Amino acid sequence: MATPPPNMEGGPPPVVVQPPGTDMTGICFKDQLWLSSYPLDRNLVFDYFAISPFYDWTCNNEQLRQRAIHPLDTSHLSKMTGTEYMLTEVTEPHLFVIRKQKRDGPEKVTPMMTYYVLDGSIYQAPQLCNVFAARVGRALYHINKAFTTASSNLEKIGYVDPENETAASESRASKETIDFKEFNRVNQILQSLSRKLPPAPPPPPFPEGYVPVPTGEAENGPETQPAGEAQQPPVDPIIDQGPAKRMKY
Template identity: 25%
Template sequence: MDVTPLDELQWKSPEWIQVFGLRTENVLDYFAESPFFDKTSNNQVIKMQRQFSQLNDPNANVNMSQNIMNLQDGKNGNLEDEFAYVDPARRQILFKYPMYMQLEEELMKLDGTEYVLSSVREPDFWIVKKQRRINDAGAGNSRGPKIIPLQDYYIIGANVYQSPTVFKIVQSRLMSTSYHLNSTLERLYDLIEFQPSQGVHYKVPIDTSSTTTASTNGNNTGGGSNKNSVRPTGGANLATVPSTTNANMTVNTVGTGGQTVDNGAGRPGNGNMGITTEMLDKLMVTSIRSTPNYI
């Protein structure tokens, strides 16, 4: 049977939350119900000891709260010295929530795997850290126990996740990079074209908008073939455009055949506007009205 890796698993228990609710005081109890929790950890050992021992002292929480108030007022520095090995963020959690300070004091007596609450961002985000504690009895209390981090877990809302390892993160990034590079190369292969005269080259992308404009201008220019028509006065050297046309455009008669061509005066860049569609239409009307002499 295939087992889903823990770093790909998402777990939640709406039934448990409906009965007990989810808050910082009981988030470790909620985490203990998930498949990420190790039943052989020190947390489970302490939980079993609390169930079968007479540790239900009603004054325990009162005394712990009094110690925290004294620490905040600067009257008692014993607790701060006792938890000097704990990082400042988790130390604030211990001082704010007495049950976690009591749990830490009991974990300090054991060696092995344990779970602690390392970060709190109420009301919907917590980080649980799995670590291995090694108490060095010969080093004294000044150095404190040796803590080896093993894993981090995120509780977001009602969902519990295991943080991925660095290997998994790098592997995922490399696979994503490889996929996008492969897709890019496939698209580049589609742009390669071979012609015997030019060899291998890339196709030039065609802009559909410019192609449509060029096609329209080409059709209009084709209608300008009427300007190369035979004028009725075959011997004339100069034919002027009727007054209905643009005065800036002139047509010269070339040769004895009387064919007329544009002398370039109306081309763009010569100071005059180019031949427009309106000009060509007027030339065509003029050509139709005339009576050419066919040779």
């Protein structure tokens, strides 16, 4: 008959237990001697978790262990109230997820913390807000670094050494020299494209109710208008159509 794992019948904690609510996300626990002596599966993983500093010895699971009942027996845990641990996800033998929760009734539980056993190492899962804060801080760091690098590169581009300023101006002047052969070639390409394109669309119609001013009256202007009447500003048919119908250039 195989020897039961240590602490199977309960007993004093082998390590110093942290106070409840202590942040232990930076702690990793691994007992290589235990792992080399017993298999890590769904039946013994809780006994392995119980020797870690994450274990709360006042939980309901410990009471079941002292009564020689499997600590993860839900038929007994559902009848109790208080703090308990529940195995929520298993991928033997690499990953085991254990959730600490407070039970107020058979169907009423409140999650408190989550732990996971990854290849024999036990970790406390961080809170979701801490994960978001860490990701945002990392993103801001990389954004700030990118802007710093871009700013330094722009300063190098805009800097001109006074000694080489004359040479730079000469090279710039040589680059700006017009190549007439290239100009003619581009002009021919543009002309051939203009012939292939469809004709320009007709101008937009005048707005409804608009009466164009006769040419004679437009030439006379304010000279032929009676002195008692106020001069009306010329109507722009395009502007009167509203900003949504203005022609864009």
